[in-house]
Amino acid sequence: MIKVNELRGIIAKNGLTQSQVARKLDIVPQTFYEKMKKGIFGSDEISVMIKELHIENPMDIFFADDVT
Template sequence: MIKTDELRGIIAKNGLSQTDVAKMIGITPKTFYEKMKIGIFGSDEIQIMIDNLNIADPMSIFFAQK
């Protein structure tokens, strides 16, 4: 389960919008919002976000326990 609130904070801290991140990982903004809603991204998408958003502790965000 992804901690979407923390991910939104990291996106904002990087001065980006969710639309910017959607383009970065190669999906439409609508698809990005849907993935945020259900809390599931593909491994390639996660890796791109980790690299481009400088996420220091990806395990706590992308692989969080309920």
């Protein structure tokens, strides 16, 4: 599971909304919100977010052992 709060912070830091990130992933915002709620994204979606959001340490966010 991912660290949702950290991902939200990175989205905001990039000046984007969750809806805008959803469009970059070619999914509707509601689907993005559900994935955020569950803390689970597919590997293709993770790859796009790493690139589009300029995430330097993806392991810390997307493959976290502790999701607090």
